[in-house]
Amino acid sequence: MGENLGRLRERLADISRLREAGAVLGWDRQTYMPPAGAASRAAQLSTIERMAHELFIDDVTGELLEAARAELNGAAPESDDASLVRVTTRDYENDRKLPPTFVREMTEHSVLAQQIWIEARENNDFRTFMPALAGTIDLARRMADYLGYEGEMYDALLDVFEPGMKTERVAALFAELKSELVPLVAAIAERSDRVDDAVLHQSFDERLQEEFGTMMAEKFGFDFQRGRLDRTVHPFAVGFTRNDVRITTRFDPNFLTSSLFSTLHEAGHGMYEQGIGASLEGTPLAHGTSLGVHESQSRLWENIVGRSLDTWQHFYPLLQETFPQLDDIDLQTFYGAINRVYPSLIRVEADEVTYNLHIMLRFEMERELLAGAYPLAEAPEVWNEKMRSYFGVTPPNDTQGILQDVHWSGGMMGYFPTYTIGTVLSAQLFDAARRAYPTIPEEMRAGEFGNLHGWLTENIYQHGSKFQPEELIVRATGEPLQTRSYIGYLKTKFGDLYGLAG
Ligand code: ZN
Numbered sequence: 001m002g003e004n005l006g007r008l009r010e011r012l013a014d015i016s017r018l019r020e021a022g023a024v025l026g027w028d029r030q031t032y033m034p035p036a037g038a039a040s041r042a043a044q045l046s047t048i049e050r051m052a053h054e055l056f057i058d059d060v061t062g063e064l065l066e067a068a069r070a071e072l073n074g075a076a077p078e079s080d081d082a083s084l085v086r087v088t089t090r091d092y093e094n095d096r097k098l099p100p101t102f103v104r105e106m107t108e109h110s111v112l113a114q115q116i117w118i119e120a121r122e123n124n125d126f127r128t129f130m131p132a133l134a135g136t137i138d139l140a141r142r143m144a145d146y147l148g149y150e151g152e153m154y155d156a157l158l159d160v161f162e163p164g165m166k167t168e169r170v171a172a173l174f175a176e177l178k179s180e181l182v183p184l185v186a187a188i189a190e191r192s193d194r195v196d197d198a199v200l201h202q203s204f205d206e207r208l209q210e211e212f213g214t215m216m217a218e219k220f221g222f223d224f225q226r227g228r229l230d231r232t233v234h235p236f237a238v239g240f241t242r243n244d245v246r247i248t249t250r251f252d253p254n255f256l257t258s259s260l261f262s263t264l265h266e267a268g269h270g271m272y273e274q275g276i277g278a279s280l281e282g283t284p285l286a287h288g289t290s291l292g293v294h295e296s297q298s299r300l301w302e303n304i305v306g307r308s309l310d311t312w313q314h315f316y317p318l319l320q321e322t323f324p325q326l327d328d329i330d331l332q333t334f335y336g337a338i339n340r341v342y343p344s345l346i347r348v349e350a351d352e353v354t355y356n357l358h359i360m361l362r363f364e365m366e367r368e369l370l371a372g373a374y375p376l377a378e379a380p381e382v383w384n385e386k387m388r389s390y391f392g393v394t395p396p397n398d399t400q401g402i403l404q405d406v407h408w409s410g411g412m413m414g415y416f417p418t419y420t421i422g423t424v425l426s427a428q429l430f431d432a433a434r435r436a437y438p439t440i441p442e443e444m445r446a447g448e449f450g451n452l453h454g455w456l457t458e459n460i461y462q463h464g465s466k467f468q469p470e471e472l473i474v475r476a477t478g479e480p481l482q483t484r485s486y487i488g489y490l491k492t493k494f495g496d497l498y499g500l501a502g
Helices: 003-031 035-057 059-070 080-097 100-122 126-147 153-161 167-189 206-220 256-274 291-305 309-322 331-337 355-371 376-391 417-436 440-445 450-459 469-477 484-498
Strands: 227-231 237-241 244-249
Touching (some): 035 080, 035 100, 080 126, 100 126, 126 153, 126 376, 153 167, 167 355, 167 417, 206 244, 227 256, 256 291, 256 450, 291 417, 309 331, 309 440, 355 376, 355 417, 417 440, 417 469
Parallel strands (some): 227 244
């Protein structure tokens, strides 16, 4: 390694360690910290983040990048060193575009706006949230201006969460999904009585729920020697390093699968972080490449694997042993229950079929809000009208409508599409893995996931953020992101479950 490459790596390792320490404090804040610790913790986190940020955007980093680039001597683009210089340069240039005063303003806004949002949601009062939302929109517009964009303003915001993705492309994905999903939702609605999930709403011991979820996550490939599971109100996953990955879940003693599937979802995120190549540790490459690719992993393990008939052929007898109240319920009934389609008003409770329509609604509204397409006061009615046309239901109030998500109060616009990108990608990746290992469904029926996990490690996890999402997807599957796999998956699975012809 050249001298300057070595110095660059040392500097980036310092910055990584600061951020890892910040992540530990952030994890603790959401799991074990007593409430009174909030103020000092916020101060600790902001000091650490400020130090990391200042070190990173300092001219010294830029000079080291420049000097390190000269030492690459034609190293292959996918080599660790060339990737490090390329990806870090992109991050460095982007971060330097945002003035520190603007970054501080964003942080302060999100703290304040979230407080206002919590109260507005509780009181079902959109009017009190309006100024905060106006602030978020203003900041998003200014951020896009700082970052720069060629086509639409939304491109700049999207790129923060999904590098390289364009608004036009997302709009095309949604158009394809919409034309297939809206009729599918309507056809299922006519046959909603074919599937019932009452069996899941009984009393289930929390400790046993935890043991079962842990056992399944471990079978899938989550390594508890390099990770752990804790409890939070809002489940999440965070990787400090590949050897220390934390996931969280919440338990509902009267609903079996809310904890189970959130555990499997977060385990999917966790396995991605655990699978990142050891040589990338201590660099900006040591995490997943985008929110969308990250979400493809949580969705693949939670839904495509976790809610499949194949997987439950192995696990259902074990579940019945753990919970004798399921003794009289056959596998097919259970499988239907965990896959019931229901036009929920709430995104986070949505099933696989309706989920992306929730995201499409938010994507459309974000673009409209940025463009100032209507007065803010009319936004709740726009929301409700879209709910009617996509789902056939109308929210009875704004708490269950436009006020339900935290994102807009946190100043985050351009984030939502990554959920759908991940969902669509999950099916494309699973198809590619099955082409490489046609025995995967058989293995799932035997409770074995090694080939699937191995394929994902080889093609996705180990690369960290060496490659931008599109390049990674093409390398792994041989083609760019497409909706064909996902639409095919939904039509087959839910066509069977709901007895839809064709
Ligand atoms: Zn997720």
